[in-house]
Amino acid sequence: MARTGASRHQLGHARWKFLTWCADADIPEVRTLATTVDRWWSEIATFIATGPDNARSEWVKVKCPTGSGCGPAGSGSAR
Incomplete structure (x- = not known):
């Protein structure tokens, strides 16, 4: 349902159906x-x-901390 523009009602109904099925x-x-x-x-x-x-x-924050030189030719920018 992600990125489908579903209404709150549709989301609530899908949640109810899922939880009922699980129960x-x-x-x-x-x-x-x-x-x-x-x-x-x-x-x-x-x-x-x-x-x-x-x-x-x-990912960028974890792999390329500020000043680490991540990216092409040590430019400091992440890909």
Whole structure:
């Protein structure tokens, strides 16, 4: 549903269907997954609604600290 423009109602319905399916499952790991998704729902819903992530910028911060010379010919810019 990410980047689809789904409404809050559609997101809520998809969440309800998922959690109901998990609750009906007689598998402990599936119920644990449902608990985890429920706890993280605010963050998940924000991602679905907005779409962007900061993975690339986080990678740059970890791999190319300021002044480390990352990038072409030590230019200091990250690729």
